[in-house]
Amino acid sequence: MSRARRAAVATVSLLAIGALTGAGAPPAQADRTHPSDVHPALRAHLVAAYDFDHPVPGDPALERDQGRSGTEVELVNGGAAMRVRDHAYRGSGNAVRTRQIDPSVNGNDDWKAGTWSASGVRTLRAFSATAGTTVMGWFKLEMDSPLPNSTTADPTDRYNAIGLAGVLTGDSDGHGVRALLELIDVDGELRLVALGRRLDGGNSQTFAANQDWRALLPAGEWVHLAATFDFGTGALALYRNGEPVDGFYTRTDDPWLVSGPGPHVTTASDPRGIKIGGSFPQDTLERNPCDCRMDGLMFLDSVVSASDVRRQYRHLAR
Template identity: 60%
Template sequence: MLIRRGPAALATVLLGASLTVAAAPAQASTGGVFPPLKKNLISYYDFEHPVPGDPSREADRGRSGTTIDLVNGGAAMRVRDGARRHAIQLKQVDPSAKGNDDWKAGIYSATGVPSLRAFNAAKGATLMGWFKMTGTNPSPNTVTANPDDKYNAIGLSGLLTGDSDGHGVRALLEIIDVSGTLRVVALGRRVDGSKSQTFAASEDWQSVLPQNTWVHLAATFDYDTGQMALYKNGAPLPGFYTVAGDPWGVEGEPEPDVTSATDPRGIKIGGSFPQNNLERNPCNCRMDGLMFLDRALTPKEAALQYKFARK
């Protein structure tokens, strides 16, 4: 079912409006969550809940109990940051050499992560959280020989596809190059191995995410209608789609349209390849309150969740 409007029309509308068995959620309580959303909150990381005896891993406060790894930095990645209490620090460690030492987070399994099955044959998803740029972004590209090259993306948070190598995503909130300009984007893929669609914010990314300032971002994905949206501090971010037509293949039968019937291979935070065999698109930043929901929030819900997230 394709209901997505064209770029201009949508901008106008927005202006107006290591794998282990999943542990139990860290707490039954999910403070800071708009109550009607709790049943859809699959994973939630506030970085106040290290796994007992292993501070290099973070327990999940969402329904799935999907523990994530704090890759390369371990417990040192946990930082205090004023009103945010503990947050996670991500960063490029060595900008001059190719390696696998960047600080990032996530989980990966080549056979899929069963605890993330809510995103198997899903009609929608929402990714959101708090983000604070703390260094120079984008980072030097350690894959190329040219010392002046920089990565064309800055990794925030993503849900991997069922066939991902650690980079390919089903849902992604990130800063990427769009026709030569870095932009905050929601990037989604409905069918594993098929085409993606990107909804890019019109506003300059450094205006969306000013240095040393906590900003709440959300990206929503409706795999049945083909619609995506971005929100900053609860308000819609006007933007545009980068791919014309129907890249998700949602027109016609069967209905409703859902994602591939595969378990996501994991979650990536602050850069790709959470299995730590490669490094790409690091983020010199801090994050907190990262949420992964199994449906697309409405504009009203995004605004209300922002209010609850501030508590």
């Protein structure tokens, strides 16, 4: 059992004990709501944040949450070696390195990060029945195409996507998402996208960037990305280095079912976790690995405005 799964089991046990004793869930740690690398305009909605400078004491394969939720993530397979000295922004110390290990073996050794629980991650309840979500962070790709597909016997087969970071649905197997930043094949061409799903078991909507992904994410260059998901209206948006990215919706119907009377929010279920640098943070399968580095990852329970995305970028950019 991975550390993330053991942590999830422990969390469920603690919550059960709390319910019996009347103690309830452990309170969020308020001192984490004011990290210096988060612009003040965003702090009230910051659910989870990871700068990879805060290993859990006694277990460096776990990273402490700098948001209000206290949701630790596991550095899967690579542990403490996944923290590398790299500076995405002013004041940055470490970044996390994710990567494919052996494309010729159908195993579970890829470096990725995240957390997962089959019963839902209680500390991520802010993303249950929410009208909006934002995912943002700094990314540096060290690849120029999707990586070989280790789950098939064909040595020429490649994955159709490169996973960045996202929040899982309440019924996710470790792949299905409520809000995700990634690179994925759209009509035969890899594109930077914001991909979201309002209802568990429902359809997803994708907003894809017009510009070539290699221009948006040049190999070896730190780039700040943000994706917003307005579940009330069905609107998505992408930002690069604080500025909006032009794009298009891959579906023109109503996949989120928001045309009728509202309010429209996500399913009232706790997300099953967070995935970073690939799918299945419980480490049961490999999918869409990213040979890259990430830093300053943030998950917010609101649609951050364009001006506040710009403020966050400028708050840290050199």
